[in-house]
Amino acid sequence: MSKEAFIQFYQAIFKTEELKEKIRAMTSTQELIKLGSQYGYGFTREDIAEASNSYVPDSGQEVGANNSQAVASKNSEADLSPNGSQFYHYEFEFSEIPGFEEIDRDLDSLKIKPSTVDLNLYEKSFREDDFNFASLSPASPEFQQHYSDIMEPCFNPKIPLPEPEYTQRHFHLINLDLHVEHPLYEDYLSDKVRLVKRLENFFDAEIRFSGSLWYPPKAYRVWHTNENQPGWRMYLIDFDTAELGGEGESFFRYMNPETKELVTLPERPKLVRFFKIEQEPSKLFWHCIVNATKFNRWSFGFEVPDTWMSRIFSSRKRTAEI
Numbered sequence: 001m002s003k004e005a006f007i008q009f010y011q012a013i014f015k016t017e018e019l020k021e022k023i024r025a026m027t028s029t030q031e032l033i034k035l036g037s038q039y040g041y042g043f044t045r046e047d048i049a050e051a052s053n054s055y056v057p058d059s060g061q062e063v064g065a066n067n068s069q070a071v072a073s074k075n076s077e078a079d080l081s082p083n084g085s086q087f088y089h090y091e092f093e094f095s096e097i098p099g100f101e102e103i104d105r106d107l108d109s110l111k112i113k114p115s116t117v118d119l120n121l122y123e124k125s126f127r128e129d130d131f132n133f134a135s136l137s138p139a140s141p142e143f144q145q146h147y148s149d150i151m152e153p154c155f156n157p158k159i160p161l162p163e164p165e166y167t168q169r170h171f172h173l174i175n176l177d178l179h180v181e182h183p184l185y186e187d188y189l190s191d192k193v194r195l196v197k198r199l200e201n202f203f204d205a206e207i208r209f210s211g212s213l214w215y216p217p218k219a220y221r222v223w224h225t226n227e228n229q230p231g232w233r234m235y236l237i238d239f240d241t242a243e244l245g246g247e248g249e250s251f252f253r254y255m256n257p258e259t260k261e262l263v264t265l266p267e268r269p270k271l272v273r274f275f276k277i278e279q280e281p282s283k284l285f286w287h288c289i290v291n292a293t294k295f296n297r298w299s300f301g302f303e304v305p306d307t308w309m310s311r312i313f314s315s316r317k318r319t320a321e322i
Protein backbone atom coordinates (compact mmCIF):
# COMPACT_ATOMS: atom_id res chain seq x y z
CA MET A 1 0.00 0.00 0.00
CA SER A 2 1.61 3.28 -0.99
CA LYS A 3 1.26 6.67 -2.55
CA GLU A 4 3.76 5.57 -5.22
CA ALA A 5 1.53 2.62 -6.18
CA PHE A 6 -1.32 5.05 -6.78
CA ILE A 7 0.86 7.36 -8.89
CA GLN A 8 2.05 4.39 -10.97
CA PHE A 9 -1.55 3.26 -11.42
CA TYR A 10 -2.57 6.75 -12.41
CA GLN A 11 0.17 6.87 -15.04
CA ALA A 12 -0.87 3.43 -16.31
CA ILE A 13 -4.43 4.68 -16.81
CA PHE A 14 -3.32 7.12 -19.51
CA LYS A 15 -1.53 4.38 -21.43
CA THR A 16 -4.34 1.82 -21.38
CA GLU A 17 -7.56 2.32 -23.32
CA GLU A 18 -9.32 -0.37 -21.29
CA LEU A 19 -8.47 1.41 -18.03
CA LYS A 20 -9.51 4.81 -19.39
CA GLU A 21 -12.88 3.37 -20.37
CA LYS A 22 -13.40 1.92 -16.91
CA ILE A 23 -12.42 5.16 -15.21
CA ARG A 24 -15.01 7.08 -17.26
CA ALA A 25 -17.65 4.72 -15.89
CA MET A 26 -16.59 5.14 -12.24
CA THR A 27 -17.52 7.86 -9.77
CA SER A 28 -16.13 6.73 -6.41
CA THR A 29 -12.80 6.26 -4.69
CA GLN A 30 -13.95 2.78 -3.62
CA GLU A 31 -14.22 1.77 -7.27
CA LEU A 32 -10.79 3.21 -8.04
CA ILE A 33 -9.15 1.34 -5.16
CA LYS A 34 -10.77 -1.92 -6.24
CA LEU A 35 -9.71 -1.44 -9.85
CA GLY A 36 -6.15 -0.61 -8.77
CA SER A 37 -5.88 -3.79 -6.72
CA GLN A 38 -7.14 -5.88 -9.65
CA TYR A 39 -4.31 -4.49 -11.77
CA GLY A 40 -1.73 -5.12 -9.00
CA TYR A 41 -1.57 -1.61 -7.53
CA GLY A 42 -2.28 -1.50 -3.79
CA PHE A 43 -3.25 1.90 -2.40
CA THR A 44 -5.67 3.39 0.09
CA ARG A 45 -7.87 6.46 0.25
CA GLU A 46 -5.11 8.16 2.30
CA ASP A 47 -2.52 7.31 -0.38
CA ILE A 48 -4.73 8.95 -3.01
CA ALA A 49 -5.13 12.07 -0.87
CA GLU A 50 -1.39 12.28 -0.27
CA ALA A 51 -0.62 11.75 -3.96
CA SER A 52 -3.19 14.35 -5.02
CA ASN A 53 -1.48 16.93 -2.82
CA SER A 54 1.99 16.31 -4.16
CA TYR A 55 1.65 15.12 -7.75
CA VAL A 56 1.05 17.31 -10.78
CA PRO A 57 0.32 15.02 -13.72
CA ASP A 58 1.65 15.85 -17.21
CA SER A 59 -1.84 15.84 -18.67
CA GLY A 60 -2.92 18.66 -16.37
CA GLN A 61 -5.81 16.57 -15.10
CA GLU A 62 -6.74 16.13 -11.47
CA VAL A 63 -5.99 12.84 -9.77
CA GLY A 64 -8.79 10.52 -8.68
CA ALA A 65 -11.98 8.87 -9.84
CA ASN A 66 -14.32 11.09 -11.79
CA ASN A 67 -11.29 13.23 -12.51
CA SER A 68 -12.77 15.02 -15.45
CA GLN A 69 -12.28 18.56 -16.40
CA ALA A 70 -15.78 19.89 -16.81
CA VAL A 71 -16.92 18.75 -20.22
CA ALA A 72 -18.99 21.84 -20.81
CA SER A 73 -17.81 25.35 -21.39
CA LYS A 74 -19.66 28.64 -21.13
CA ASN A 75 -22.01 29.87 -23.86
CA SER A 76 -23.49 26.51 -24.62
CA GLU A 77 -25.57 26.25 -27.73
CA ALA A 78 -28.29 24.75 -25.57
CA ASP A 79 -28.54 27.77 -23.30
CA LEU A 80 -30.93 30.07 -25.07
CA SER A 81 -34.45 29.74 -26.26
CA PRO A 82 -35.44 31.62 -29.46
CA ASN A 83 -36.71 34.64 -27.51
CA GLY A 84 -33.54 34.88 -25.46
CA SER A 85 -34.91 33.75 -22.10
CA GLN A 86 -33.16 30.82 -20.57
CA PHE A 87 -34.34 27.24 -20.33
CA TYR A 88 -33.05 25.43 -17.27
CA HIS A 89 -34.14 21.91 -18.03
CA TYR A 90 -35.08 19.64 -20.93
CA GLU A 91 -36.91 16.35 -20.67
CA PHE A 92 -37.56 13.55 -23.11
CA GLU A 93 -38.98 10.08 -22.96
CA PHE A 94 -36.58 7.35 -24.04
CA SER A 95 -38.95 6.53 -26.87
CA GLU A 96 -38.68 10.10 -28.22
CA ILE A 97 -34.98 9.77 -28.97
CA PRO A 98 -34.11 7.50 -31.88
CA GLY A 99 -30.99 5.58 -30.94
CA PHE A 100 -31.88 5.37 -27.26
CA GLU A 101 -33.56 1.96 -27.64
CA GLU A 102 -30.34 0.11 -26.80
CA ILE A 103 -29.53 2.57 -24.04
CA ASP A 104 -32.91 1.84 -22.54
CA ARG A 105 -32.15 -1.91 -22.64
CA ASP A 106 -28.68 -1.40 -21.14
CA LEU A 107 -30.17 0.43 -18.22
CA ASP A 108 -32.07 -2.63 -17.03
CA SER A 109 -28.92 -4.39 -15.88
CA LEU A 110 -27.76 -1.32 -13.94
CA LYS A 111 -30.88 -1.13 -11.80
CA ILE A 112 -29.36 -3.19 -9.00
CA LYS A 113 -29.96 -3.43 -5.26
CA PRO A 114 -26.60 -4.38 -3.73
CA SER A 115 -26.91 -7.05 -1.04
CA THR A 116 -24.47 -5.08 1.15
CA VAL A 117 -27.02 -2.28 1.62
CA ASP A 118 -28.78 -2.52 5.00
CA LEU A 119 -32.33 -1.48 4.14
CA ASN A 120 -33.38 -1.57 7.82
CA LEU A 121 -30.73 0.98 8.61
CA TYR A 122 -31.81 2.99 5.56
CA GLU A 123 -35.40 3.04 6.82
CA LYS A 124 -34.33 3.94 10.37
CA SER A 125 -32.42 6.94 9.02
CA PHE A 126 -35.53 8.50 7.49
CA ARG A 127 -36.43 11.94 8.89
CA GLU A 128 -39.77 13.51 8.13
CA ASP A 129 -38.39 17.05 8.48
CA ASP A 130 -35.64 16.40 5.96
CA PHE A 131 -38.10 14.67 3.62
CA ASN A 132 -40.29 17.81 3.78
CA PHE A 133 -37.34 20.18 3.33
CA ALA A 134 -38.00 20.01 -0.43
CA SER A 135 -41.00 22.29 0.07
CA LEU A 136 -38.85 25.10 1.49
CA SER A 137 -37.39 27.42 -1.11
CA PRO A 138 -33.62 28.06 -0.98
CA ALA A 139 -34.60 31.74 -1.31
CA SER A 140 -36.72 31.69 1.86
CA PRO A 141 -35.39 33.23 5.10
CA GLU A 142 -35.73 29.94 7.07
CA PHE A 143 -33.75 27.95 4.53
CA GLN A 144 -30.21 28.64 5.68
CA GLN A 145 -30.68 27.45 9.26
CA HIS A 146 -32.27 24.14 8.29
CA TYR A 147 -29.70 23.64 5.53
CA SER A 148 -26.78 24.30 7.90
CA ASP A 149 -28.18 21.81 10.43
CA ILE A 150 -28.47 19.09 7.81
CA MET A 151 -25.07 19.78 6.27
CA GLU A 152 -23.07 20.26 9.46
CA PRO A 153 -21.24 16.88 9.32
CA CYS A 154 -20.27 17.68 5.71
CA PHE A 155 -18.94 21.16 6.46
CA ASN A 156 -17.47 20.74 9.96
CA PRO A 157 -14.32 18.60 9.92
CA LYS A 158 -14.64 18.00 13.69
CA ILE A 159 -17.88 16.06 13.20
CA PRO A 160 -17.48 12.59 11.69
CA LEU A 161 -19.51 11.97 8.55
CA PRO A 162 -21.95 9.13 9.30
CA GLU A 163 -21.38 5.92 7.35
CA PRO A 164 -22.80 4.34 5.24
CA GLU A 165 -23.80 7.22 3.00
CA TYR A 166 -27.54 6.57 3.27
CA THR A 167 -27.46 7.41 6.99
CA GLN A 168 -26.38 10.98 6.22
CA ARG A 169 -29.16 13.51 6.58
CA HIS A 170 -28.68 15.15 3.19
CA PHE A 171 -28.47 11.87 1.29
CA HIS A 172 -31.29 9.47 2.10
CA LEU A 173 -30.63 7.17 -0.84
CA ILE A 174 -28.00 4.73 -2.04
CA ASN A 175 -25.00 5.67 -4.12
CA LEU A 176 -24.46 2.41 -6.00
CA ASP A 177 -20.83 3.24 -6.76
CA LEU A 178 -19.91 3.23 -3.07
CA HIS A 179 -20.88 -0.44 -2.84
CA VAL A 180 -18.20 -2.52 -4.52
CA GLU A 181 -18.11 -5.60 -2.29
CA HIS A 182 -21.19 -7.46 -3.49
CA PRO A 183 -21.53 -10.26 -6.04
CA LEU A 184 -23.12 -8.08 -8.74
CA TYR A 185 -20.42 -5.41 -8.80
CA GLU A 186 -18.18 -6.76 -11.60
CA ASP A 187 -21.08 -7.24 -14.01
CA TYR A 188 -22.46 -3.88 -12.98
CA LEU A 189 -19.12 -2.23 -13.82
CA SER A 190 -18.88 -3.85 -17.25
CA ASP A 191 -22.47 -2.81 -17.95
CA LYS A 192 -21.59 0.78 -17.00
CA VAL A 193 -18.58 0.68 -19.36
CA ARG A 194 -20.79 -0.62 -22.18
CA LEU A 195 -23.33 2.12 -21.58
CA VAL A 196 -20.67 4.85 -21.63
CA LYS A 197 -19.40 3.50 -24.98
CA ARG A 198 -22.88 3.54 -26.41
CA LEU A 199 -23.47 7.10 -25.24
CA GLU A 200 -20.10 8.16 -26.65
CA ASN A 201 -21.17 6.76 -30.02
CA PHE A 202 -24.46 8.59 -29.82
CA PHE A 203 -23.06 11.96 -28.74
CA ASP A 204 -19.79 11.58 -30.67
CA ALA A 205 -17.92 12.88 -27.61
CA GLU A 206 -16.33 11.68 -24.41
CA ILE A 207 -18.95 10.87 -21.77
CA ARG A 208 -18.46 10.23 -18.06
CA PHE A 209 -20.69 8.85 -15.39
CA SER A 210 -21.38 11.44 -12.70
CA GLY A 211 -23.56 9.36 -10.38
CA SER A 212 -25.41 6.06 -10.10
CA LEU A 213 -28.18 6.35 -7.60
CA TRP A 214 -30.83 4.09 -6.16
CA TYR A 215 -33.80 5.83 -4.54
CA PRO A 216 -35.88 3.24 -2.66
CA PRO A 217 -39.39 4.29 -1.57
CA LYS A 218 -39.29 7.48 0.54
CA ALA A 219 -35.77 8.38 -0.55
CA TYR A 220 -34.71 11.98 -0.87
CA ARG A 221 -31.73 14.07 -1.77
CA VAL A 222 -32.04 17.47 -0.09
CA TRP A 223 -31.36 20.80 -1.78
CA HIS A 224 -27.88 21.09 -3.30
CA THR A 225 -26.10 22.76 -6.22
CA ASN A 226 -23.36 20.33 -7.40
CA GLU A 227 -21.35 23.48 -8.05
CA ASN A 228 -18.04 21.59 -7.86
CA GLN A 229 -18.89 19.73 -11.09
CA PRO A 230 -20.11 22.40 -13.53
CA GLY A 231 -21.46 21.57 -16.97
CA TRP A 232 -24.36 19.89 -18.68
CA ARG A 233 -25.74 16.83 -17.02
CA MET A 234 -27.93 14.09 -18.45
CA TYR A 235 -29.90 11.83 -16.14
CA LEU A 236 -31.48 8.56 -17.22
CA ILE A 237 -34.32 7.83 -14.81
CA ASP A 238 -36.33 4.66 -14.38
CA PHE A 239 -38.43 2.75 -11.84
CA ASP A 240 -39.15 -0.90 -11.15
CA THR A 241 -42.61 -0.48 -12.61
CA ALA A 242 -43.92 0.62 -16.00
CA GLU A 243 -46.58 2.86 -14.40
CA LEU A 244 -46.38 4.78 -11.15
CA GLY A 245 -50.14 4.93 -10.65
CA GLY A 246 -51.49 7.55 -8.29
CA GLU A 247 -49.85 6.59 -4.99
CA GLY A 248 -47.30 9.18 -4.02
CA GLU A 249 -45.14 11.01 -6.47
CA SER A 250 -41.56 11.25 -7.47
CA PHE A 251 -40.18 14.60 -8.47
CA PHE A 252 -37.16 16.69 -9.27
CA ARG A 253 -37.47 20.27 -8.04
CA TYR A 254 -35.24 23.22 -8.79
CA MET A 255 -35.19 26.91 -8.14
CA ASN A 256 -35.03 29.11 -11.22
CA PRO A 257 -31.83 31.08 -10.54
CA GLU A 258 -33.26 34.23 -12.14
CA THR A 259 -36.82 34.37 -10.84
CA LYS A 260 -36.32 32.20 -7.70
CA GLU A 261 -39.49 30.37 -8.70
CA LEU A 262 -39.65 26.69 -7.70
CA VAL A 263 -40.13 24.35 -10.64
CA THR A 264 -41.34 20.82 -9.90
CA LEU A 265 -40.90 18.12 -12.52
CA PRO A 266 -43.10 15.11 -11.76
CA GLU A 267 -41.43 11.91 -12.84
CA ARG A 268 -42.46 8.76 -14.64
CA PRO A 269 -40.50 5.73 -15.79
CA LYS A 270 -38.05 6.01 -18.70
CA LEU A 271 -37.23 9.67 -18.55
CA VAL A 272 -34.18 11.49 -19.91
CA ARG A 273 -33.47 14.84 -18.25
CA PHE A 274 -30.86 17.49 -19.03
CA PHE A 275 -29.86 20.45 -16.90
CA LYS A 276 -26.81 22.60 -16.47
CA ILE A 277 -24.76 22.99 -13.32
CA GLU A 278 -23.21 26.42 -12.85
CA GLN A 279 -20.56 27.64 -10.45
CA GLU A 280 -21.17 31.37 -10.44
CA PRO A 281 -22.96 32.30 -7.19
CA SER A 282 -25.83 34.12 -8.95
CA LYS A 283 -26.43 31.17 -11.30
CA LEU A 284 -26.28 28.26 -8.85
CA PHE A 285 -28.71 25.52 -9.80
CA TRP A 286 -30.38 24.57 -6.50
CA HIS A 287 -32.23 21.29 -6.88
CA CYS A 288 -33.59 18.39 -4.85
CA ILE A 289 -35.19 15.00 -5.50
CA VAL A 290 -37.91 13.09 -3.66
CA ASN A 291 -39.26 9.62 -4.34
CA ALA A 292 -42.49 9.41 -2.37
CA THR A 293 -43.80 6.45 -4.40
CA LYS A 294 -43.82 2.83 -3.25
CA PHE A 295 -41.48 1.95 -6.11
CA ASN A 296 -37.72 1.92 -6.45
CA ARG A 297 -36.29 4.68 -8.58
CA TRP A 298 -32.87 4.68 -10.22
CA SER A 299 -31.11 7.60 -11.80
CA PHE A 300 -27.84 7.49 -13.72
CA GLY A 301 -26.10 10.78 -14.31
CA PHE A 302 -23.54 11.68 -16.98
CA GLU A 303 -21.41 14.64 -17.86
CA VAL A 304 -22.39 15.40 -21.45
CA PRO A 305 -20.89 17.84 -23.96
CA ASP A 306 -22.45 21.22 -24.74
CA THR A 307 -23.38 19.81 -28.14
CA TRP A 308 -25.80 17.27 -26.62
CA MET A 309 -28.86 19.02 -27.99
CA SER A 310 -27.80 19.02 -31.62
CA ARG A 311 -27.10 15.27 -31.38
CA ILE A 312 -30.58 14.62 -29.97
CA PHE A 313 -32.29 16.77 -32.59
CA SER A 314 -30.26 15.49 -35.52
CA SER A 315 -31.12 11.96 -34.46
CA ARG A 316 -34.82 12.87 -34.37
CA LYS A 317 -34.61 14.69 -37.69
CA ARG A 318 -32.86 11.78 -39.39
CA THR A 319 -35.64 9.47 -38.31
CA ALA A 320 -38.35 11.88 -39.42
CA GLU A 321 -36.81 12.00 -42.90
CA ILE A 322 -36.78 8.23 -43.34
Ligand SMILES: [Fe+2]
Binding pocket: 224, 225, 226, 287
Ligand atom coordinates in the same frame (compact mmCIF):
# COMPACT_ATOMS: atom_id res chain seq x y z
FE1 LIG B 1 -27.68 16.91 -8.07
